[in-house]
Amino acid sequence: MGLKFELVTPARLERSSDVYMVTVPGSEGDFSVLEGHAPFMATLRNGPLTIYATSGAEPETIEVEGGFAEVNETGLTVLAEHIAA
Known part of the structure; x- marks a missing residue:
């Protein structure tokens, strides 16, 4: 099954996948x-x-710059202010 991981910036959802660890x-x-x-x-x-x-x-x-990470019962969401392209 794995960990549900989402990486979000103010512009868009950058990544949504099941992973082992972050x-x-x-x-x-x-x-x-x-x-x-x-x-x-x-x-x-x-x-x-x-x-x-x-x-x-x-x-x-x-590479992320600033933001928040939230771990809850559904997985990990990283809300980054900016990511390196």
């Missing part, structure tokens, strides 16, 4: 989210968002 650059430090993670919200600092499609897969990295 490491997020939180303002209080990096944190990783797997399926079933406890709900919480965090602010983002500028840095790399690292996405693992499957366990042991090579990660995909997207």
